Amino acid sequence: xxxxxxxxxxxxxxxxxxxxxxxxxxxxxxxxxxxxxxxxxxxxxxxxxxxxxxxxxxxxxxxxxxxxxxxxxxxxxxxxxxxxxxxxxxxxxxxxxxxxxxxxxxxxxxxxxxxxxxxxxxx
Amino acid sequence: xxxxxxxxxxxxxxxxxxxxxxxxxxxxxxxxxxxxxxxxxxxxxxxxxxxxxxxxxxxxxxxxxxxxxxxxxxxxxxxxxxxxxxxxxxxxxxxxxxxxxxxxxxxxxxxxxxxxxxxxxxxxxxxxxxxxxxxxxxxxxxxxxxxxxxxxxxxxxxxxxxxxxxxxxxxxxxxxxxxxxxxxxxxxxxxxxxxxxxxxxxxxxxxxxxxxxxxxxxxxxxxxxxxxxxxxxxxxxxxxxxxxxxxxxxxxxxxxxxxxxxxxxxxxxxxxxxxxx
Numbered sequence: 001x002x003x004x005x006x007x008x009x010x011x012x013x014x015x016x017x018x019x020x021x022x023x024x025x026x027x028x029x030x031x032x033x034x035x036x037x038x039x040x041x042x043x044x045x046x047x048x049x050x051x052x053x054x055x056x057x058x059x060x061x062x063x064x065x066x067x068x069x070x071x072x073x074x075x076x077x078x079x080x081x082x083x084x085x086x087x088x089x090x091x092x093x094x095x096x097x098x099x100x101x102x103x104x105x106x107x108x109x110x111x112x113x114x115x116x117x118x119x120x121x122x123x
Numbered sequence: 124x125x126x127x128x129x130x131x132x133x134x135x136x137x138x139x140x141x142x143x144x145x146x147x148x149x150x151x152x153x154x155x156x157x158x159x160x161x162x163x164x165x166x167x168x169x170x171x172x173x174x175x176x177x178x179x180x181x182x183x184x185x186x187x188x189x190x191x192x193x194x195x196x197x198x199x200x201x202x203x204x205x206x207x208x209x210x211x212x213x214x215x216x217x218x219x220x221x222x223x224x225x226x227x228x229x230x231x232x233x234x235x236x237x238x239x240x241x242x243x244x245x246x247x248x249x250x251x252x253x254x255x256x257x258x259x260x261x262x263x264x265x266x267x268x269x270x271x272x273x274x275x276x277x278x279x280x281x282x283x284x285x286x287x288x289x290x291x292x293x294x295x296x297x298x299x300x301x302x303x304x305x306x307x308x309x310x311x312x313x314x315x316x317x318x319x320x321x322x323x324x325x326x327x328x329x330x331x332x333x334x335x336x337x338x339x340x341x342x343x344x345x346x347x348x349x350x351x352x353x354x355x356x357x358x359x360x361x362x363x364x365x366x367x368x369x370x371x372x373x374x375x376x377x378x379x380x381x382x383x384x385x386x387x388x389x390x391x392x393x394x395x396x397x398x399x400x
Binding site: 067068069070087116118121 | 217279281282283287289290291325326327328329330341345
């Protein structure tokens, strides 16, 4: 091979350069978030796996039912009645937005606009 | 057929006439429709026709239709009532207080008689009318022009006849503000977060870039309560809220006993807010 003395170091420098993000951020990978769960409540409105993947859809369904169809009916869970409401139901158990909502949302880099209008509980 | 100039002109003339008038005749014959029916096909015209005759008739809608009677005399007798009602509404719904009047957000507010009823005011007003103000708010029209203007259905009439806002859908185009003849809607030019004092933690506030207005306290009425302004007026009965479609409701009794006026009924919007002058 002609000019192998230049090509091989060049290739090595090139590979090192384009892999900067990998070795520069090595070891700093964020750990899997551990949202703080409420202590007194045992059960959420849906099973854990379902609420984890579907909570945004559920909130949209609640919003449409309450606001559009005017169906403000309550639902029962472990003998207690709950409203279909983010501020009045979810955040009554999950009392900390920072320790619950934000942990995963920050990790997944999603920015839901809920809190532009809805008021998070005082912490 | 021999081609001479005379025959050519005949054919050309007939073709021209057929081209000009023929399509209309053919359409009429084929469709079998009259002009009246053609007009009826476009829904907007029907809406307008209904609206135009509307203020003399009771609109035939099923279900609830919430309305309000505001007794202007009671607001003249007790001038503190108005402030109480406005304060109650704005604190319950986290309505921001902007220092600049240009940014003002209002759901219910006090205004002069001639501003609320520009068509029924005259220069020789009685003293009480000239001196005092009256509360105005969204009229929750039966034929709401704002709902027709909204391109995203962010504003809509719900099953109780309340004109609602879904702030999630509002894109801030302000067509509804241009459409509303009563100026009942306000636009959030700035983020209201910092301007909501002592926020009510059971009701959301709004965000920058959405239009907001009175919601007839849908969240309270849905829970079986009276609207905040009605509650603030207390026992005075200066504002009475109820179902206009229920002939036995208090509001219908009061409408029967008193002469009431609506704001600009000639527009055919059929307001649900009535005033005892």
